[in-house]
Amino acid sequence: xxxxxxxxxxxxxxxxxxxxxxxxxxxxxxxxxxxxxxxxxxxxxxxxxxxxxxxxxxxxxxxxxxxxxxxxxxxxxxxxxxxxxxxxxxxxxxxxxxxxxxxxxxxxxxxxxxxxxxxxxxxxxxxxxxxxxxxxxxxxxxxxxxxxxxxxxxxxxxxxxxxxxx
Amino acid sequence: xxxxxxxxxxxxxxxxxxxxxxxxxxxxxxxxxxxxxxxxxxxxxxxxxxxxxxxxxxxxxxxxxxxxxxxxxxxxxxxxxxxxxxxxxxxxxxxxxxxxxx
Numbered sequence: 001x002x003x004x005x006x007x008x009x010x011x012x013x014x015x016x017x018x019x020x021x022x023x024x025x026x027x028x029x030x031x032x033x034x035x036x037x038x039x040x041x042x043x044x045x046x047x048x049x050x051x052x053x054x055x056x057x058x059x060x061x062x063x064x065x066x067x068x069x070x071x072x073x074x075x076x077x078x079x080x081x082x083x084x085x086x087x088x089x090x091x092x093x094x095x096x097x098x099x100x101x102x103x104x105x106x107x108x109x110x111x112x113x114x115x116x117x118x119x120x121x122x123x124x125x126x127x128x129x130x131x132x133x134x135x136x137x138x139x140x141x142x143x144x145x146x147x148x149x150x151x152x153x154x155x156x157x158x159x160x161x162x163x164x165x166x
Numbered sequence: 167x168x169x170x171x172x173x174x175x176x177x178x179x180x181x182x183x184x185x186x187x188x189x190x191x192x193x194x195x196x197x198x199x200x201x202x203x204x205x206x207x208x209x210x211x212x213x214x215x216x217x218x219x220x221x222x223x224x225x226x227x228x229x230x231x232x233x234x235x236x237x238x239x240x241x242x243x244x245x246x247x248x249x250x251x252x253x254x255x256x257x258x259x260x261x262x263x264x265x266x267x268x
Contacts, residue, residue, distance in 0.1 A: 008169050012177050019184040022200050035200055042207045049218040054227045061234050066203065066241045073196050073245040077252040095190040099183045106179040115171055118222035129224045138228055145235050152239035159246035
């Protein structure tokens with residue numbers, strides 16, 4: 001097996017292992033910190049796919065932003081002393097069955113479908129191309145994204161503030 | 167066997183299944199949000215994999231960036247709602263919080 005394949009399987013194992021910890025851990029703090037491994041592993045997968053800019057965005061926004069936000073929420077909403085019992089799960093067996101059937105179906109479909117193939121697989125820097133496309137083909141969604149973020153910002157502040165009652 | 171498109175798609179499917187399992191079984195609202203993040207990540211893996219192996223362009227990567235942006239907005243608003251629910255009900259068990267007002 002060549003080196004690239006070994007590294008791919010390592011990164012994939014980190015991703016899947018961390019995601020499994022998120023799904024199965026009984027302690028929500030462990031779940032939250034396992035999310036770090038899952039996000040970092042996905043960033044590594046992006047690097048494998050030649051998506052350097054997306055990998056950087058993944059690290060910046062997911063690991064640097066969303067994960068910190070989730071950790072804050074965990075710390076703010078739990079009495080740290082009884083944290084061990086706070087990550088309860090219900091309906092494990094039916095959930096497991098549904099998910100296993102779905103996964104088998106997905107894998108079957110993935111293996112049998114003749115996916116389109118690109119003429120050539122290239123590994124080039126993508127930032128310049130992405131920047132060009134954001135300001136040309138995808139200008140409207142790009143501007144809408146700023147509006148969505150502004151609305152989310154205001155909405156989050158309004159929702160999370162302490163209400164002062166008369 | 168060289169690493170190809172199928173490897174990435176199957177990895178995405180596994181991460182999606184784990185995320186779906188988290189969403190289905192957890193009682194804790196924050197854990198449910200973590201599951202949603204896993205599902206969004208698996209979708210992004212598929213976008214970028216198809217961009218790399220099937221189209222050869224960067225359109226898929228742009229969609230992945232939009233998904234990451236929406237995930238950030240969703241996490242901010244979702245966790246703000248969770249905090250508001252916690253202030254009101256002193257629990258974030260999704261089974262216990264079933265009314266829309268006090």
